[in-house]
Amino acid sequence: MFYWLMKRVFVGPLLRLLFRPWIKGAENIPGDGPAIIASNHLAVIDSFILPLLIDREIVFIGKSEYFTGKGLKGRMTAGFMRGVGTIPVDRSGGRASEGALRTGLKRLGEGGLFGIYPEGTRSPDGRLYRGKTGVARLALESGAPVIPVAMVGTDVAQPIGRVIPKIMRLGAVVGEPLDFSRYQGMENDRFILRSVTDEIMYSLMTLSGQEYVDMYAATAKARISAGLPVERSVSSEAPGGRPAPQVDVPMPPDDDAPTDTPKSHTV
Template identity: 70%
Template sequence: MKATLGTILRVFYQPWIRGSEHIPASGPAILASNHLAVIDSFFLPLMIPREVVFLGKQDYFTGTGIKGRLVAAFMRGVGTIPVDRAGGKASEAALQTGLRRLREGGLFGIYPEGTRSPDGRLYRGKTGVARLALESGAPVVPVAMIGTNIAQPIGKRIPKMHRIGVVVGRPLDFSRYRGLENDRFVLRAITDEIMYELMRLSGQEYVDVYAATMKNRIAAAKKEAGRKDAGRGEPPTVTATSPVGAPGGRPVPPHVVPEPEPETTAAPPTA
């Protein structure tokens, strides 16, 4: 599956990767990525030699008909593990899944934002990634997906042809905080450091709001717009949330989105 899909994606999307040498050749590591589109979970696993596992919502695995079965097969083929995101125990279940994977010496992928960005900006990270790093002792490798939101905007099922890239940063070591996994201030500081690296690598603007919160605001505004339109009033607009500098109060680095280089291509797919 990986070899076949990798070949197809390389032909049609000409993906590039930079910094793949920062991914450990062996041993556990957490790949913390920004999240712009569903296909983020396709391209990263297919572009690195090592197997990496991501969590995916259970809906991807329960579809009916030919299309549903194809989606489920694709998700399993790229190493996605289904997880029920409903209920208060969902986050703990996801954490335990990640810990098991890391204790086995594997790579575990996680999206600190918790959901896809609604507008291409980088949103506040959830602290689960920090807790996972402290409890496992594994390094965190920041990964920036480039262009996947252009290839597959929210609401678009089939990606259009657009070159996609991946930028991998240097591993982040948080062993100095070992034993402080229950300290919420430490967890927030670690998460902010990870998000800062993602902002620096991706060139995205940072917004100090959770992506899920922004999605709820957009949905509420659309609902209200429908009411206003039905009453022939002026539809409301969604109030934009302004960037607030960088995570943790750091200064914003120059935002330069990396350009692909001809010699920097995806690693040969492996079975």
């Protein structure tokens, strides 16, 4: 109930007015049944804009820090995240992350939509980073299709460090469902998990037009904090070691986006 109140009555109408969100490929999201929504992650606002564009309720994984904040702001953030069904995940890995994945499997087992950011954290610079294999485990253990979704423009509206997003058009492009049933029963094979994850990331790359960096986003953030450069891998231009596809950054359907919306370019 809280989810739909926020979406349709309180937060949703304001976000629609300010950001006029658009979506392409919405027909690729099944009307019922379990599915994994795997999205690139450019800004905090991704988790607000994407649910607006999907008719069905979607539950995301969220970093555990959203649930442990202090003071009024911290309590309000935690309350909101719990209200919309966000599942906390400890990004240190191990048993804590395993628990979040199990909760995701339960959600899928109930026939719902489960959202996940395979990069594990926001991109530090707008590029697409190496995916973590948790999304592959979810797909193989649940048997649910993976729906790739590319968020567009959110990093321009809300770069890291900016709390209040700039008012501009934001959107999403939904790709065709990815079926990994051919790997059923192989969820403990780390090579299969990496192959499946790379296929998902390759799809995100073709949808978003982002440059790919064969490095985990968390590692890139650590390098940036240390004043070190984050270069594209010399051995891989696209996930799985494939050549980079020639694609464009998506634009709004009516082409009336502000001039600071990302322009089309080839990777």
